Amino acid sequence: MKPDQPAARVVVCPACKGKSIYAASNPFRPFCSERCKNMDLGAWASESFRMPVDTPPDDEVYGDPKLQ
Structure with a gap:
């Protein structure tokens, strides 16, 4: 490592929760591997991966009611 480069950080892989090197040397960052x-x-x-959303009733007006 060159003196002007920051040290590589070790982070938790979002998929397997293992250790992952977060640096340019890891092309899969923040993941630990291609898998x-x-x-x-x-x-x-x-x-x-979805955000939980309550479906509004079909007759509900969207947005500001004054503009409609």
Whole structure:
């Protein structure tokens, strides 16, 4: 490591919860491996990651009622 470069940080992999090097030397950062990166991408693609939302009734007006 060159003296002008900061030390690499070790973070928790969001997929497997293992250790992951967060530095330019890890092309999969913040993930520890390509496998973990692809697992996360697959979860997004299959819509496994969703925000819980209550569906409003069909007759509810969206936005400011004064503008409608």
